[in-house]
Amino acid sequence: MNSIVQLFRSSIGRKFLMAITGVILVGFVIGHLVGNLQIFSPPDKINGYAEFLHGMGPMLWVVRLVLLASVLIHIWAAVSLTLENRQARGVTRYAVKHTIRATLASRTMRLTGFVVFFFLIYHLLQFTIGGVDDTFKANLARYTMQGDYHVAGISVVPAGASVLDVHTMVVKGFQNPIVSLFYVIAVGLLSFHLVHGVDSMFQTLGIRNASWSGGLRKFAVILAVLYFLGNLAIPAAILSGKIQLRPGWAKLDASAAQVTHTSH
Numbered sequence: 735m736n737s738i739v740q741l742f743r744s745s746i747g748r749k750f751l752m753a754i755t756g757v758i759l760v761g762f763v764i765g766h767l768v769g770n771l772q773i774f775s776p777p778d779k780i781n782g783y784a785e786f787l788h789g790m791g792p793m794l795w796v797v798r799l800v801l802l803a804s805v806l807i808h809i810w811a812a813v814s815l816t817l818e819n820r821q822a823r824g825v826t827r828y829a830v831k832h833t834i835r836a837t838l839a840s841r842t843m844r845l846t847g848f849v850v851f852f853f854l855i856y857h858l859l860q861f862t863i864g865g866v867d868d869t870f871k872a873n874l875a876r877y878t879m880q881g882d883y884h885v886a887g888i889s890v891v892p893a894g895a896s897v898l899d900v901h902t903m904v905v906k907g908f909q910n911p912i913v914s915l916f917y918v919i920a921v922g923l924l925s926f927h928l929v930h931g932v933d934s935m936f937q938t939l940g941i942r943n944a945s946w947s948g949g950l951r952k953f954a955v956i957l958a959v960l961y962f963l964g965n966l967a968i969p970a971a972i973l974s975g976k977i978q979l980r981p982g983w984a985k986l987d988a989s990a991a992q993v994t995h996t997s998h
Contacts, residue, residue, distance in 0.1 A: 755805075
């Protein structure tokens with residue numbers, strides 16, 4: 735127990751916690767992007783993927799709790815280390831020089847981190863809970879699987895299963911230009927956050943050294959750029975009409991609107 739307390743109290747321990755939670759969160763955002771890119775496939779793909787995740791039951795909640803704990807610890811460690819550094823450094827010439835030498839990404843880590851945090855809350859409300867759009871509720875949209883959905887060659891969602899129509903939810907969400915713009919800005923900030931975050935993570939975990947620090951830095955930049963472009967492609971394809979609502983949705987959309995109007 736004392737070792738755990740010391741881990742949270744020492745600056746080295748908090749940096750280590752930031753690095754470990756950073757690894758978890760980077761893995762999540764990349765996996766989340768890979769899952770979302772299935773929107774470019776027929777609706778069976780992303781709808782089957784979402785049903786597979788929902789079918790994990792308690793395990794899904796374990797993953798969610800780990801992610802939530804990682805976010806909270808990451809933010810707490812970042813804020814506490816920043817406050818500690820300010821108290822130790824004070825307003826000195828060293829502080830000014832340090833700011834000049836610091837990269838733009840490192841100086842904006844707190845700002846980008848908090849913007850992304852609030853964006854994630856909104857994003858969950860819109861696409862996971864479905865509670866920010868009065869004309870479209872996720873539980874009104876169902877989709878019948880046309881074929882099996884496979885994971886590692888194993889059928890996990892059978893053809894004919896009635897599942898949530900996540901494909902329609904995503905398309906309708908990003909058809910709103912304001913939502914898409916907010917999404918692109920937030921993902922851009924997250925990508926900017928990743929540049930310094932991934933680079934710092936390597937250093938804290940002892941992976942970076944003088945011989946390959948430049949290569950790791952380039953890797954962090956390339957990773958952030960690819961992440962941004964991958965996320966940008968989704969709203970861009972929907973707004974340009976490359977990805978459209980599935981055939982037959984218009985009738986369901988009208989029915990959903992009628993049910994919503996009647997309930998009021």
